[in-house]
Amino acid sequence: MFRYLVRRFLQMIMVFIATTFIVYSLMYWTGGDPIQALAGEKPVSDLQRAQLVEKYGLDQPFLQRYWNYLSDLLQWPPNFGTTLTGRSINDILSDAWPVTMQLATIAILFTIIFGITAGVIAGIRRGSIFDNSTLVLTLLVIGIPSVVLAPLSQYLFTIQWKIFPTTASGVGGWERWSDPSLWFELLLPGIVLGSLSVATAMRLTRASVSENLRADFVRTARSKGMPGRRVIGIHVLRNSLIPIVTFLGVELGSLMAGAIVTEGVFNVPGVGYQLNRALKTEDTPLVIGIVSVLVIVFLVANLIVDLLYAVLDPRIRYE
Amino acid sequence: MTDIHVTSGAAGPTGSGRHLLEVKDLYVEFHTRDGVARVINGVSYHLDPGETLAVLGESGSGKSVTAQAIMGILDMPPAKIPSGKILYKGQDLLTMSEEQRRQVRGKEISMIFQDALSALNPVFPVGWQISETLRTRAGLSRKDALKRAVELMDLVKIPAAKARVKDYPHQFSGGMRQRVMIAMSLAMEPKVLIADEPTTALDVTVQAQIMDLLGDLRRDMNMGLILITHDLGVVADVADRIAVMYAGRIVEHADVRSVYKHPAHPYTEGLLDSIPRLDSKGTELATIKGLPPNLMRPPTGCAFHPRCKYAKAVCTTETPLSLDLGHGRTSACHFAKEMLDGTLR
Numbered sequence: 180m181f182r183y184l185v186r187r188f189l190q191m192i193m194v195f196i197a198t199t200f201i202v203y204s205l206m207y208w209t210g211g212d213p214i215q216a217l218a219g220e221k222p223v224s225d226l227q228r229a230q231l232v233e234k235y236g237l238d239q240p241f242l243q244r245y246w247n248y249l250s251d252l253l254q255w256p257p258n259f260g261t262t263l264t265g266r267s268i269n270d271i272l273s274d275a276w277p278v279t280m281q282l283a284t285i286a287i288l289f290t291i292i293f294g295i296t297a298g299v300i301a302g303i304r305r306g307s308i309f310d311n312s313t314l315v316l317t318l319l320v321i322g323i324p325s326v327v328l329a330p331l332s333q334y335l336f337t338i339q340w341k342i343f344p345t346t347a348s349g350v351g352g353w354e355r356w357s358d359p360s361l362w363f364e365l366l367l368p369g370i371v372l373g374s375l376s377v378a379t380a381m382r383l384t385r386a387s388v389s390e391n392l393r394a395d396f397v398r399t400a401r402s403k404g405m406p407g408r409r410v411i412g413i414h415v416l417r418n419s420l421i422p423i424v425t426f427l428g429v430e431l432g433s434l435m436a437g438a439i440v441t442e443g444v445f446n447v448p449g450v451g452y453q454l455n456r457a458l459k460t461e462d463t464p465l466v467i468g469i470v471s472v473l474v475i476v477f478l479v480a481n482l483i484v485d486l487l488y489a490v491l492d493p494r495i496r497y498e
Numbered sequence: 499m500t501d502i503h504v505t506s507g508a509a510g511p512t513g514s515g516r517h518l519l520e521v522k523d524l525y526v527e528f529h530t531r532d533g534v535a536r537v538i539n540g541v542s543y544h545l546d547p548g549e550t551l552a553v554l555g556e557s558g559s560g561k562s563v564t565a566q567a568i569m570g571i572l573d574m575p576p577a578k579i580p581s582g583k584i585l586y587k588g589q590d591l592l593t594m595s596e597e598q599r600r601q602v603r604g605k606e607i608s609m610i611f612q613d614a615l616s617a618l619n620p621v622f623p624v625g626w627q628i629s630e631t632l633r634t635r636a637g638l639s640r641k642d643a644l645k646r647a648v649e650l651m652d653l654v655k656i657p658a659a660k661a662r663v664k665d666y667p668h669q670f671s672g673g674m675r676q677r678v679m680i681a682m683s684l685a686m687e688p689k690v691l692i693a694d695e696p697t698t699a700l701d702v703t704v705q706a707q708i709m710d711l712l713g714d715l716r717r718d719m720n721m722g723l724i725l726i727t728h729d730l731g732v733v734a735d736v737a738d739r740i741a742v743m744y745a746g747r748i749v750e751h752a753d754v755r756s757v758y759k760h761p762a763h764p765y766t767e768g769l770l771d772s773i774p775r776l777d778s779k780g781t782e783l784a785t786i787k788g789l790p791p792n793l794m795r796p797p798t799g800c801a802f803h804p805r806c807k808y809a810k811a812v813c814t815t816e817t818p819l820s821l822d823l824g825h826g827r828t829s830a831c832h833f834a835k836e837m838l839d840g841t842l843r
Contacts, residue, residue, distance in 0.1 A: 395616035401571045403631050403682070404604035417621050493666040494620055 183497035187485070191478045196249070198474045199467065203245050206463045213237065216461045217263045252471060259468035263460070268468040271453055274351030276472070278365075279449035281356060282442070283434040285369025286376065287427065294377040295423060298384020302419075303411065305389050317378035329371050329444040336367055343367040346446035368445040372438055376430050383426055387419035394418070421491045428484030432477045516588050517544040518722050519568070519607070519690050524582030526563055526746075529575055535793040537563050539746040540582075545690060545722040550713070552725045552737035552754070554769070558790050560746040561726045565692045568724075569609050570599045586690075604631055608688035612695040614675035618667040618682075624651075625663030628682045636686065650681040654711060673704035680711065684719070691716070692724045697732060709736050730773055734758065739826075742766050745791050745801035748820070752827040762829035762837050764806045800832070808833060808842050 214223055214231050223231075232238050236247065251258040259268035301310040320328075337345040344364045355361040391397065392415055400414045438451035446452070450469055457465035489495045526538035538560045545551050553561045566572045568584055570591065584591040586606060591599060611617040619627060628650055629643035638646065644663060651659035654677040667675055676696060683691060693712060697705035713736045716723040727733055733740060733754065740757045742750040742765060750763040761767040768786040788805040791797055797804055803813040812832055820828045823838065836842035 395611060395613065396619040398571055399611060399617045399679075399682075400619070402569050402603055402609045404600050404602070404635060404686075405630070406600060409634065414619055418619070421621075492621060493623075494668050 180497055187482055191482065194478060195471075195474055199249065199252070199471050200245060202467055202470045203248065204241070206466055207241060207244075211461060213263060213461070213463060248467070259471075260464050262457075262465045263462050268465055271465065272450075272468065272472060275448060275450045275453045277353045277356060278347075278351050278447060279435050279438060279442070279451065281362070282365050282369050282372060282438060282447060282449055283431060285362070285365055286373030286434050287431050289370050289373040290376040290380050290427065290430070294380030295384050297377075298381040298423075299388050299411070299416065299419075301381065301385040302388025302392065305385075310385070313381060317381050320374050320378040325371065325375070325440045328374065329368075329441050332367060332371050333444055347448065349446075349448050351448050365447065368438075368441050368447055371445075372434060372441045376427075376434065379430075380423065380426060384419060384423055387422050388415060391415045391418045421488070424487055424491055425484050428480055428487065432480035435476055436473045517585070518547050518587065519545040519724075520583075520585040521564065521568065522583040522585065524564065524567060524584065525580050526560070526567055526572070526582075527578050527580060529578055533794045536796070537746050537793055538567070538582075541743070541746070541748055543741050543748065543751065545724060547689065547722055548717065548720045549739070550716060550723040550725055550737045552727060552733035552740045553743060554727060554730065554733065554740055555743035556728055556790050558793070559743040561743050562694050563746075564743075565609065565694055565724065565726055568692065569603060569607060570596075571603075571609075604683075604688070605635065605686040606688055607690040607692065608683040608686065609692040609694065610676070610679045610683045610696050613699050614672070614679040615667060615699075617679060618675065620667060623664045623666055624670070624678045627667075628678065628685055631682075631685045646685070647681070650684060651678070653684070654678075654681045654715075656681070672700050673708060676700060676704075676708055677711070680708075680715070684715065687719065688721065690722045690724065692726070694726045695728070696725075698727070698729070705732065712736065730769055742769070745796060746793065747801065747830060748828070749802065749830045750828065751820075752823075752829075753825070756825070756827060760838055762823060762827065762834045763831045764808050764837070765802050767837070768805075800830075808837075 213235070214228055214237070217231070218227075236244060239247070248260070251260060256269070259272065261267055262271070297313050301307075301313050304310055333345065337343050343366060347364045347368065348361065350358075350361060388411075392411075394415075396418075397410060397414055400410045405414070435450065438447070438449060439455050440451075441447070442449045442451035443455050450473070454466065454469045456462075457469065485497075489497055521541055521543050524538055524541045525536070528535045528537055537558075541560065541564050543551060543553070553564070555561045563572065563577075567577075567579060568591070572579075579592060582592070586602060591602060594602070618624070625644050625647040628647040629638070629640075632638040632643040632646055633640060636643075648659045648663050651663065656662065656674055656677050662670075667678065670678060676699075680696075691712075696712065697708050700708060709732060712723060712725070715721065723736075725733060725737060737754050739751070739753050741748045742757075742763065744765050750757065750761065750766045752762065756762075757766060758770065761770055765786070768784075771784040772786060774783055786805055791801050791804070797814075799812075799814045799816050800806070800809075800818050803809040806813065810832070816832070818830045818832045820830045821834050822828055823834060829837070831837060833842050
C-alpha cells in the first residue's frame with residue numbers, strides 16, 4: 180500500500196510537470212504579443228516595451244522562462260505570479276476556488292440525491308413507467324448542451340417565474356460558505372451544472388443495480404430470509420456503489436473544471452468564469468495558473484477514487 | 499396387474515404419518531416471450547428428519563427449480579406455480595403470505611448453492627455473512643453473533659476460524675468457501691437443508707470431504723437433507739433415498755440400494771451405466787444418446803422415449819404414470835415391472 184502510494188505520487192508529479200509544460204508552451208506559441216495585450220489599444224513606446232520585457236523576463240529563452248515559472252509554483256506556498264494587469268493570481272484563485280467548490284458541492288449533492296435514488300428505483304422496476312420515463316428524460320438531458328440548458332433554465336426559472344436570482348453575487352472566498360443566501364443563489368446554477376451528471380449517474384446506477392439484482396448472492400440473501408428492503412438496501416446497493424463512487428469521484432473533478440459555460444451564464448465568480456475571462460483577454464499567466472490547479476484537482480480526485488475503490492471492493496488490493 | 503396400483507406421483511404414506519416436508523403434485527411453468535415452458539410436471543416427494551433424499555437428474559430436469567419453489571426464491575414472474583402443494587410440518591407454504599414464507603426461509607428450511615464464490619456476497623466478511631441472520635432475525639448483538647459465527651465455522655471444520663472470521667470470500671479456497679456457505683445455512687439451526695449441487699464446483703478429494711461433512715451435520719442436528727446432484731457417485735454413500743428426475747417429472751423413486759441393484763426405469767439404468775468403473779477400463783464409456791427435451795415442446799407420450807433404447811409404440815403416445823412397485827418404490831415407465839424382472843428387451 181505504501182509503495183503504491185509512493186508510486187502514484189511520483190506519477191502525479193510527472194503528469195503535473197508534463198501538463199503544465201504543454202499548457203505553458205501552447206500559451207507561449209499562440210499567445211501573440213503579451214505587451215500589446217497588456218496595453219490594449221494604446222501604442223507602446225520602445226522604452227516602455229524594453230522596460231516591460233525586462234520586468235517580465237520576456238527576453239529569456241523559453242525553457243528558462245518555464246523553469247522560472249515552475250520553480251515559483253513548486254515552492255510552498257506556491258507563487259502563481261501576477262496577471263498581465265498586475266493582480267496577484269494567488270488572490271484571484273483564493274477568491275474563485277471556494278465559489279466553484281460551493282457550486283460543485285451543490286451539483287454533486289444533487290447528483291447523489293436524485294441520480295442514485297432514481298437509478299435504484301429504475302433498476303428495481305426495470306421496464307416500468309418510471310424506468311422508461313426517466314430513461315427518456317435522461318436522454319433528453321444528455322442531448323442538450325449546457326450552452327442551451329443554462330440560458331434556458333435561467334430564462335425560465337429566474338426571469339419568467341422569478342424563483343431564483345438571475346445571477347450570483349460577486350462575493351468570493353470561503354466566507355460565502357457560511358451565508359445561506361449565497362448558497363441559495365448558486366442552487367439553480369448548481370442544478371444546471373449537475374443535471375448531466377444526474378443523467379449519467381442514474382443510468383449507471385440503474386445498470387449496476389439491475390445487474391446485481393440478478394447476482395447469485397442476492398438469491399442467497401433471499402434464501403436466508405432477509406426482507407426485501409435489506410436485500411436491496413444492503414446486499415445490492417453495497418455492490419452497486421462501487422462503480423457509482425468511482426464515477427462520482429471523477430465527476431467531482433470535472434464539475435469543478437467544466438463550469439465555464441454555467442459560471443459564465445450565471446455570472447458566478449468562480450474558476451470557470453475567471454478562466455473564460457483570462458482566455459478572452461489573452462492573460463497567459465492566469466490561464467496557466469488556473470489550468471495548473473485544475474490538473475492538481477484532477478490528479479487528487481483520481482487518486483482518492485482509486486483508494487476508495489480498494490475500500491469499497493475488498494477484492495482489490497494495491498501492491 | 500393386481501399388486502400394482504397407480505398413484506398421482508411418488509409414493510409416500512399420507513394422512514397417517516405426517517412428513518417433515520412434503521411436495522405434492524407440484525407444477526411449475528416459466529412464461530417467456532417464446533412461450534410457456536413446463537419445467538415441473540407433477541413432482542411429489544417427501545422428507546423426514548435425519549433423512550437424506552438425493553434428487554438426481556441432468557441439467558434442466560427441474561431438480562433445482564423444485565428446490566427453489568420449496569425455498570420460495572423463484573422469480574415470479576416469469577415462474578408460475580399453477581398447482582401443487584408444498585407442506586412443511588403439515589402447513590402449505592404456497593398459501594402462506596410472503597412474510598410468513600420469509601420466516602420459514604433460512605430458519606426452518608435453508609439452502610446452499612453450487613458456486614459458493616458467487617453465492618457469497620463479495621464485499622462483506624464471511625463472519626458478517628454467517629452472522630447476518632443471527633443479528634437481524636435472532637436479535638443477537640453484533641459481538642455475540644460474531645462469536646457464534648466463529649463457533650459455526652469451527653463446526654464446519656474451517657481451520658483457524660477465529661482468525662479468519664473477518665476475511666472475505668475471495669480469500670478462501672473453494673472447499674473452505676463451501677464450508678462457509680454451509681456454516682451460514684446452519685446459523686438458525688434449520689430442520690431442512692437443501693444442498694443444490696454443493697460439490698459440483700470442487701475438486702474430487704474436496705467433494706468427498708464436503709459430502710462427509712454434510713452427512714455428519716445431518717445426523718448430529720437431525721436435519722432432513724435434500725441433496726440435489728447430477729453425480730450418481732456422490733450420492734451412494736450419503737443418501738437414503740433417490741428421486742430421479744427427467745423433464746420435470748420424477749421417473750424413479752426408491753431407496754439407494756434398490757436403485758443401484760435394479761434400476762426400474764431405463765433412464766436410471768442409463769445414468770448408472772455411464773458411471774466409469776475400474777473394471778471397464780479400455781472399453782468405451784456408455785452414454786445416454788440424444789439431448790434432454792425442449793420443455794417448450796416436450797415429446798408426446800413418455801418424455802424419455804426418443805432416447806430410450808427399449809421404447810415401444812405405446813411410449814410415443816401415452817404418458818406413463820407413476821407405478822407403485824412396493825416398499826415405497828415408484829417408477830414412471832410402462833415397463834417398470836419388466837425392467838425389474840429383467841425381461842425387457
